[in-house]
Amino acid sequence: MKQAPIIWTNVLLFLLTFLIAAIGVPWYALTIGFGWFEIVATIICLGYCGMSISAGYHRLWAHKTYDAHPIIQWIFAIGGAFALQNSALHWSADHRIHHRHVDNNDKDPYSAGKGFWYSHIGWMLRDYKGVEKPDYNNARDLQKNPIVMWQHRHYLVLAIITNFGIPLTLGLISGNIMGMLLLAGVLRLVLSHHFTFFINSLAHIWGKRPYTEQNSARDNGFLALLTYGEGYHNFHHIFETDYRNGVKWYQFDPTKWFIKTASWCGLTSNLRTVPEEKIEQAKAQMQLQRARENVKQRPNAEQLLQLLEQEYELLLQRMQDYYTLKKELLMQRKQKLVAHYQAVDFKQSYQEFREHLQQQRQHWQRLVTAFS
Numbered sequence: 001m002k003q004a005p006i007i008w009t010n011v012l013l014f015l016l017t018f019l020i021a022a023i024g025v026p027w028y029a030l031t032i033g034f035g036w037f038e039i040v041a042t043i044i045c046l047g048y049c050g051m052s053i054s055a056g057y058h059r060l061w062a063h064k065t066y067d068a069h070p071i072i073q074w075i076f077a078i079g080g081a082f083a084l085q086n087s088a089l090h091w092s093a094d095h096r097i098h099h100r101h102v103d104n105n106d107k108d109p110y111s112a113g114k115g116f117w118y119s120h121i122g123w124m125l126r127d128y129k130g131v132e133k134p135d136y137n138n139a140r141d142l143q144k145n146p147i148v149m150w151q152h153r154h155y156l157v158l159a160i161i162t163n164f165g166i167p168l169t170l171g172l173i174s175g176n177i178m179g180m181l182l183l184a185g186v187l188r189l190v191l192s193h194h195f196t197f198f199i200n201s202l203a204h205i206w207g208k209r210p211y212t213e214q215n216s217a218r219d220n221g222f223l224a225l226l227t228y229g230e231g232y233h234n235f236h237h238i239f240e241t242d243y244r245n246g247v248k249w250y251q252f253d254p255t256k257w258f259i260k261t262a263s264w265c266g267l268t269s270n271l272r273t274v275p276e277e278k279i280e281q282a283k284a285q286m287q288l289q290r291a292r293e294n295v296k297q298r299p300n301a302e303q304l305l306q307l308l309e310q311e312y313e314l315l316l317q318r319m320q321d322y323y324t325l326k327k328e329l330l331m332q333r334k335q336k337l338v339a340h341y342q343a344v345d346f347k348q349s350y351q352e353f354r355e356h357l358q359q360q361r362q363h364w365q366r367l368v369t370a371f372s
Helices: 008-031 038-062 070-083 088-100 117-121 137-143 145-154 155-174 175-198 221-226 233-238 252-265 274-296 301-335 340-370
Strands: none
Touching: 008 070, 008 175, 038 088, 038 221, 038 252, 070 088, 070 145, 070 155, 070 175, 088 137, 088 145, 117 175, 137 145, 137 175, 145 155, 145 274, 155 175, 175 221, 274 340, 301 340
């Protein structure tokens, strides 16, 4: 069968930058050496590119999980060109196709079903026919954004200016132009590329699926360290409208922290989150599904399955009671509709429901653990 034609521009770009990063950077480090200014500047440039993709291209423009002040959008637009991952319009249109057709080898632009190499970088090296191409009809909202369209029209010029101009300027400041071009120019670009590509490849292969098994996306805390919080991919694929990926407070998600912090300064707004009860329900449903499969192998499977179903229904009821009461409490606090003596009685009921839910959670976890 005839292979898809090679896209030589992409092949040469990825190959040459990789070879320079793998050979030229170590050679320069051993023969001449890099100073602290070059190292720190490279880390900052790498973070700028990564956050422009994660907070800008991905969570702001592709998924519209929050709104951003024009200043922030301009910063992301420049940083996205610096990251050299196509324009925000093209990137977002591609990504929306990926979410709509995830794991569909015929439609998903970088389907993990075609293997690690294809989903990581192979899909960009050949002009594969049949795979749905972005025509921007799925990004009409972005076509109304003047900053996104300005970057799209001038992307090539911006990419050249940033990828040569920023390292060159930093080199003039440090007095080491070649060292800065190698570190902040080439090595930064290669690392930025592959850290992002890991989300398309490794995050669909390596990790856990606590929320859904309807697609290949996984949660992986290690990948979150390299991708500014994007490693919690199983959560993202089921709750893509949430501005958070690491939904737990202890999960490493600097993109989430940046967006939240910027909201306190008035630079971001309308931060969208999924209701907590929906997240818990999705997790409990996955636990039930896995427990069912394990119980089927036991001699008293029918009885155990009935017990699981009963406990699951009770857990859902406890959740509903607790979160309903929690919403009422928050509403009362906000509107100040109850007197102090009524609030005391209400808080006592709220605490009781909370304890009931906690007990049911513990009972449920013991149950699903026993059946795992």
